[in-house]
Amino acid sequence: MKNKKVVFIEGHIIANRLFGDASPPFCIHRVMFSNGKYAIVRAASGICFKPGDVIQRNDCEWFFNDEKTRLLSFEYLGENESQRQLLEY
Numbered sequence: 356m357k358n359k360k361v362v363f364i365e366g367h368i369i370a371n372r373l374f375g376d377a378s379p380p381f382c383i384h385r386v387m388f389s390n391g392k393y394a395i396v397r398a399a400s401g402i403c404f405k406p407g408d409v410i411q412r413n414d415c416e417w418f419f420n421d422e423k424t425r426l427l428s429f430e431y432l433g434e435n436e437s438q439r440q441l442l443e444y
Contacts, residue, residue, distance in 0.1 A: 364412040365389040366396075368404040370441055385441045386410070393437035395444065399425040 366386040374381040382403035411418045417426050
């Protein structure tokens, strides 16, 4: 039987955009991960992370302020592409 590899990734929120009304908000976030990659992410709960916030992935679960949070699907991008997508979203 294979041992499962524990994966820990940290993501730093470097920018966000808020869309629509404040109830419920629709926020997208530009994130720089500890593996050197970037992404545009959105929390399933609708939470708006602020620049400087940190999200963490431990195994298959994401956490924010030590509480489990679910992110919608995303793909890793290069730095320039993540900037472009945040502006054009």
